[in-house]
Amino acid sequence: MHALDLVSRFRRRASPGCGDRGFALPWTMIALLLVSLMAASGFLFTWLEGQSARAFGRATEALFVAEGGLATALAEAEGPDPSVPPVSLGGGTATVTFEPLIDLQPGETVFRVESRGEIAAGGVTFERSVGQLLWVAGPPRMPGALVLRGGVSGVSPRGTISGLDPLGGACPEQPSPVAGVAYWGGPPPVPDSLLTIRGSPPDQSIPATVSMAAETGIRWPELLADWGPRPDATVPPDPWPAPGSGWPSIRIPGSAALGAAESGRGALVVEGDLTLDAGFAWRGLILVGGAVLLNGDVSIRGTVATGLAGGLGVAADFGGHRIDLRFDACAVLEAARRLTAPAAAIPGTWYEVW
Numbered sequence: 001m002h003a004l005d006l007v008s009r010f011r012r013r014a015s016p017g018c019g020d021r022g023f024a025l026p027w028t029m030i031a032l033l034l035v036s037l038m039a040a041s042g043f044l045f046t047w048l049e050g051q052s053a054r055a056f057g058r059a060t061e062a063l064f065v066a067e068g069g070l071a072t073a074l075a076e077a078e079g080p081d082p083s084v085p086p087v088s089l090g091g092g093t094a095t096v097t098f099e100p101l102i103d104l105q106p107g108e109t110v111f112r113v114e115s116r117g118e119i120a121a122g123g124v125t126f127e128r129s130v131g132q133l134l135w136v137a138g139p140p141r142m143p144g145a146l147v148l149r150g151g152v153s154g155v156s157p158r159g160t161i162s163g164l165d166p167l168g169g170a171c172p173e174q175p176s177p178v179a180g181v182a183y184w185g186g187p188p189p190v191p192d193s194l195l196t197i198r199g200s201p202p203d204q205s206i207p208a209t210v211s212m213a214a215e216t217g218i219r220w221p222e223l224l225a226d227w228g229p230r231p232d233a234t235v236p237p238d239p240w241p242a243p244g245s246g247w248p249s250i251r252i253p254g255s256a257a258l259g260a261a262e263s264g265r266g267a268l269v270v271e272g273d274l275t276l277d278a279g280f281a282w283r284g285l286i287l288v289g290g291a292v293l294l295n296g297d298v299s300i301r302g303t304v305a306t307g308l309a310g311g312l313g314v315a316a317d318f319g320g321h322r323i324d325l326r327f328d329a330c331a332v333l334e335a336a337r338r339l340t341a342p343a344a345a346i347p348g349t350w351y352e353v354w
Contacts, residue, residue, distance in 0.1 A: 058121050059119075059128055061090060062119045064090060065093065065094050065117030065118070065128075066115045066129055066130045067117070067130055068089040068090070069084075069095070069115035070096070070113065072084055073096045073113050074132075074134065074345050077343040078340050079137050079343070080107060080138035082136050093118050094116065094117045094118075095118070096115045097116075098112070098113050099112045099113075101133070107217045109135075110133055111133070112132075116128075130352050130353065131350075132345050132350045133346040133349035134345055134346065135346055137217060137343075139173070139333065139337045140218045141174060142174070142285070142336075143175075143178055143206070143215060144163055144178050144181055145163040145180055145327040146161050146188075146303070146325055147183070147304070148186075148307055148316060149306070149315055150185045150291075150307035151185055151187050151313075151315060152189055152314070152317065152318065154317040154319050155320035156190060156194070157189060157319075158194040159194075160196045160197075160326065161199075163181075164199060164327065165326070168327075171329045173333055174333040177200040177327070178200065179199040179202065179203060181202070182204045183206065184212070185307075189316075216305070219341060220289065223269065223341075229338065231248075231251040232249045233249075234250075235252055247267070247335055247337075247338060248338070249335075249339060251270075252268075252269070252270045252272075254271060254272045255271075255272030258277065259296075260277070262280065265331070267287070268285070269339070273288070273291050273292075277295045277296045278297055278321075279296065280298045282300045283302055283328065283331045286302070286303070288307070289309035290307070290309060291306060291317060293316075294323060295319065297322040297323070300323070
């Protein structure tokens with residue numbers, strides 16, 4: 001028995017830990033499982049971070065698209081009812097909407113413009129929206145066939161000045177009929193046996209407290225500014241537009257004398273005085289900073305506004321010549337569209353829609 005005990009003890013000492021084999025295996029498996037879970041979690045977090053980064057990138061692209069749509073709206077919006085078609089930019093589309101908020105005065109409105117940018121990727125559409133308040137003015141609105149910011153001098157003209165347009169309802173954006181003569185200051189031309197003045201009313205005195213911009217939408221300094229409406233031709237140095245070339249906007253930086261050779265149509269803006277020689281004929285809008293001087297018989301279908309640079313001095317000298325001036329609402333509107341002031345963003349009103 002003693003020898004057997006010794007052998008048994010020797011075998012137990014020669015095989016250490018044999019009783020722990022069943023206990024170590026589960027812990028090994030648990031450790032491997034934990035390592036696998038940690039690795040899977042790492043892969044999951046990496047994937048989620050990648051997805052988040054890609055989503056953030058797409059959302060940023062949508063923001064850039066929305067900003068591009070807003071910039072397009074600011075550049076292209078025109079009154080009185082601005083609209084911009086969907087804008088395609090950088091693989092996305094910006095949809096722009098305009099909401100009128102307040103009318104400051106006739107033809108001058110503050111709009112809230114919002115641009116929603118969309119980027120489609122992997123069956124998912126990412127959206128960002130931005131907006132801003134926008135000042136929008138429509139084209140000038142003329143209150144008379146002859147608009148004077150000041151009085152007349154010399155011998156009264158012969159002929160007809162009429163603010164009545166039988167087809168004025170065809171262009172409702174331009175009020176019609178209008179006064180034959182609308183004036184600030186005065187005195188206006190006086191009708192007599194040689195001069196007929198008709199309109200609704202024939203003549204209208206506008207109080208000096210009513211600004212030209214508020215009454216007509218003509219903002220003379222802005223009209224001539226570098227950032228204002230861009231003329232189709234500045235004469236000089238540009239040549240006079242050829243007849244039949246649409247409804248161009250023509251600007252003359254100083255004073256000018258125009259005759260039959262310069263007859264045409266469109267918007268004519270003269271910064272100084274304008275002398276009209278015999279045979280001159282025009283259809284549209286004539287805006288003069290100084291005085292209009294007649295040096296012969298002329299014919300105009302539309303509106304003549306003079307004395308716009310201010311001063312309330314002499315706005316016209318007809319010299320006893322014949323003038324056939326008849327208001328044409330559609331011609332005035334067509335020409336005035338070329339003189340629409342650019343829409344302007346109101347500073348400090350940019351926002352992002354969340």
